Amino acid sequence: MTRYIIRRIASVIGVVWLMTVMVFGIVHLLPGSVAHMILGEFATADSIALLEQRLGLNDPLPMQYWRWFSGLLRGDFGNSLTMERPAGPILIEALGRSAILAGISLVLVAIIGIALGVHSAVNRGSSSDRALTLAQYAFISIPEFFWCIVVILVFAAWLGWLPATGYTPLAEAGVLGWARHLVLPVVTLTLGLIAHVSRMTRSSMLEALDSQYVLAARAKGLAERFVLYRHALPNALLPTITVLAIDMGLLIGGIVVVETVFAFPGLGRMLIYAIDNQDLPLMMGGMIVVTSVYALANLAADILYATLNPRIRYGGSAA
Amino acid sequence: MAEAPLLELRDLSLRYATARGMVQALDGVSLELHRGQAMGLVGESGSGKSSLVLAILGLLGKGATVSTSRAAFDGEDLHKTAAALRGRRIGMVFQDPSAALNPGLTIGYQIAEPLIHHRGSSERDAMARAVSLLNEVGVARAESVARSYPHQLSGGMKQRAVIATALACEPELLLLDEPTTALDVTVEAQILDLLDDLRRHRNVAMLLVSHNLGIVDRLCDGLTVLYAGRVVEQGETAAILARPQHPYTRGLLAALPRADHGRIARLTPIPGGLPDLTRPEPGCNFRARCDFALPACAEAQLLDGPAAHRVRCHLADVVAAAPPLEDAAPAQARILPAGTRPLIQAMELTKSFRLGAALSLGFRGGLPRLTRNAGVLAVDDVALHVARGEVLGLVGESGCGKSTLGRLMLRLLAADAGRISLDGEIVPAQPDTAFRRRAQIVFQNPDSSLNPRQTVHQALRWPLVRFGIARGAEADREVDRLLELVRLPSSYRSRYPHQMSGGEKQRIGIARALASRPDFLVCDEAVSALDVSVQAAVLNLLADLRDRLGIAYLFISHDIGVIAHIADRIAVMYRGTIVEQGAAAQMLAPPYHPYTEALLSAVPLVGLKGRSAQRTRLAGDASSVPPAGGCRFAPRCPRRIGAVCDTVAPPLRMGPGGHQIMCHHTMETLAALPPALGQAA
Structure with missing residues (x-):
């Protein structure tokens, strides 16, 4: 068992390292100069040269990679180009908010998904099993941005029960205010995944x-x-x-969509922001964080x- | 017996709904079982024997409807009490112990569970009792076994654990559903001894479901023969097997290949198949397959006669008086004159398999270290030859490497070392089309070896085209010829595998192998998945093909009865090596290898109850690790000489007619061993 865990950890480290190479490679091997990309098409040759100097873009690629990678090992993600402050704290703050969203969603998906799956399997062929099956197929096949629009229309615009967008920290708004902003994103994130998990649980439970x-x-x-x-x-x-x-992978993908629609200031929205604004250190850091979360x-x-x-x-045979 | 029966069933019927309509799975089954008595329940697949066991336990699914005029356990109504009796007074042992044990719980806990639930024992007491139960069913090192999970144990050990679970609450009745079918023959013999012992010493009643008449004869004093949901014959085992009065029982016995009868020319299969259970037949439901059928058979038949022997047949006297179906004339095994050139010859064939990765990370002295994983030798330096028109039977227990050897002979698996020659020409490691055409294989399971999306026509036509044997209209004619060869009507060409019975599918598998007109055929457990009556027909077919076409067979089987029936020569395999090889008649009598002796004496035979006293029993199973360099069989060998067996590789001893035994004993010593089949050689 110990050996098994060591092997798994080693392979996770390998995967994350490989991702750093790929993320770095994609960003730096793209055609066009990074400085050019940052400064836009009207930049002067001088300012480009200056920026290239400042970012160390004239060094050989392996050296640039090593600078970035060794920084990562020390927890230094470099400076955000657009916000002019270290990318690390920005990432951690965004990750924290997304983790709340993802954590609550995952727990709900596991509990509700397994419970529904077991219920369907035990009452196989009953009317509740059939109704659940129908609902599961509907929620698996309809993508989450559709549900984003539906819940915003119903609960925010029409009923006016819950805020459609934004986020308030727990310390400022108290539990109720904090939770009010989480309900709609969490509901949208979990619907499809609950359907998926309960479907799989049903079939493995039937087999058992x-x-x-x-x-x-x-x-x-x-x-x-x-x-x-x-x-x-x-x-x-x-x-x-x-x-x-x-499903963690699906959840991360879903978070990007849901955070954008609900204007929730998490990792997903930050990634979109970094891509829109060509903020390379932030973008690379964000991708590494997402990969690491998935690998972990x-x-x-x-x-x-x-x-x-x-x-x-206990592998192998004993006795 | 004046005492009231422990289990009494009167007119038990079982119907369940299927897509095709209501199926009458059991029809008016009655039986009585007294304390300490063992009753065998025999029938082919689809006869309803397993359903009967589940009906007794009240564990049939929701769709099933059971009706009885009386169902009583110890005088109480079974319908009301079944739920309270399960696990307490009625224990159950299932066919496949690997499936019946929960993979996620320890053996000890699974045995202790009934005690915790039914007796209110503390977990600690129950676990202690589980260990002593394991001891009682003959498990060595019971403490460590109790802490193990099912995947860590061998099949025989698991079945002992299942039996220990069934015995936990000291039941009065044990229901055994094919308890040894999933086990090797030497392990089966151990389990049968254990069950016999339990019955004698604990006075446990047993209902034993089996398709194997030999096992029933060994364990049971009572016998019930089921055919398509009806009891056709019931009474004392010895009386029924000695003089069957129902044509079906008689047919079952005639279809059975029997090691002790040696080689007979032909088995007698039962023609036809099971009747349609959705439309129960008011008259005799066997009459469509019966040699004795008369118009009067269309009338309802009653189970009639004295308690010791009841029959559901109005012609019982005629059937009993008829001469045995068996073709008494023994067939001559072909003994090829010395110097005949073999068709296919294998020399020094070796193959090892690696388990897991090639390198593994280990820790030695606190430092991580990479070590090379040694492979498992599946086939070790084997030499074989088969001549034209000869059947070489290859026997051995599961995992001995016989299937691997079969695939090596066809170059379907790459050998690590060794040479194969066909007609004197060396077959390269990547053989050409010509070799593939001449050497073919029939697989064990026709369900998984036929493509479910191909019709018979497509399956048979492809090899014809592939090997350039026929094309166009000629190929169509050739498909008809192949179907005729395996005795199927040409209307079958448009059928898909799911539209055929197991026996028919296996015939298509054989026809497909024959399509390229091969000279050499490997039959890998080709009849093991079939019922006896169908098995007999397929064995006859294979024998005819050998006689008509002169095909050479390598016939792989774990069933010694089948091998003894069909093989001209026999090779016995143990852990990758061939320990004995010779003409069929030589193999069934001394001198033989101690392993052959044990295999033969483990075979449950019909009508030879008395021989159990002189049987040789093997301890453990084939996974016992042999000493390096010595004889592989030494750890289990009942005839072990001493240290020499553990340290020195045994010599190959030669007898007359190419008989070879790999053993430290001399031929003379081995010749003095007792006859294992319980008859004079």
């Missing part, structure tokens, strides 16, 4: 319920509730964990998977 070991547990005379939660569910959850990790989420899923699955926890 049809298995011989569940029949064997019933033949042992165990109470049905116990058969479900002790025998079927832990095995059915294994594929669900993998799905949740994959998968690492967490792998470790959780191994903990729940003795075939990985």
